[in-house]
Structures are given as structure tokens and as C-alpha cells.
Amino acid sequence: MTIAYWCVFIMVLLPLPFTGIAKGSRKGFDNSRPRAWLNELDGRGARANWAQQNTFEAMPGFIGAVIIAHLAGAPQFWVDLLAVNFIVLRIFYGYLYVADMPKLRSLCWSLAFFCVLGLFVVSA
Numbered sequence: 698m699t700i701a702y703w704c705v706f707i708m709v710l711l712p713l714p715f716t717g718i719a720k721g722s723r724k725g726f727d728n729s730r731p732r733a734w735l736n737e738l739d740g741r742g743a744r745a746n747w748a749q750q751n752t753f754e755a756m757p758g759f760i761g762a763v764i765i766a767h768l769a770g771a772p773q774f775w776v777d778l779l780a781v782n783f784i785v786l787r788i789f790y791g792y793l794y795v796a797d798m799p800k801l802r803s804l805c806w807s808l809a810f811f812c813v814l815g816l817f818v819v820s821a
Contacts, residue, residue, distance in 0.1 A: 762816035
């Protein structure tokens, strides 16, 4: 397995800490209606839930870009570097989301998005 493939594995696990923060932010988690319960959160818990949702949304593009880069025979150094940077930026993104730092969060989101675009560029 390449470093980039390990980053795909990490990305699959990345929503879980945000899920835990959201569900642990208020007593009385209702597993019979989790989405409705999560939608009622505010503050830190709501932001953790939103970070979780955005992480799930970012996952397909990243996974697709990594697989395409491998199939296209892109230079492994660049594939690994972009994938690691994407994961690091997404970790910071989630932290900044929960910490309510929107400007830095948006910067991390943008840089991570450019990593995905970069994976396509090195695949060309």
C-alpha cells in the first residue's frame, strides 16, 4: 500500500472524532432519531456535526483523485505528498471548525481542495 492509499484509509476514519464530539456535546443522545437530534445541536456540538458532514462530502473526490492518480501512473512522490497534505489540512479544518475559527477553516478547506485538484494535475 502506498502512503496515498493509507491516507484514503485515514480519510475514511476522519469523520469519527467529529461524530464523537457532536454526540458527546449534549446529554440524551437519541439513537432512534440521530439526525433529528444532531440537527437540534448548537454551538460546539453543531459545528462538530457540520465538520463531520463536510468530511463525508470531501471523501469521494479525494478517494477518486488518489485512485485516478495511481491508475494514471502519476509520480508517486507527488501523489503521496498531495495526499498527506490533504489529510493534514482536513484535520486542521475539523479542529478549526469545532473551535469556531471560520476564516482559517476556510483557508484549510481551500488548500485541501487544491490538493485534490493537484492530484488530477499530476495525473495528466
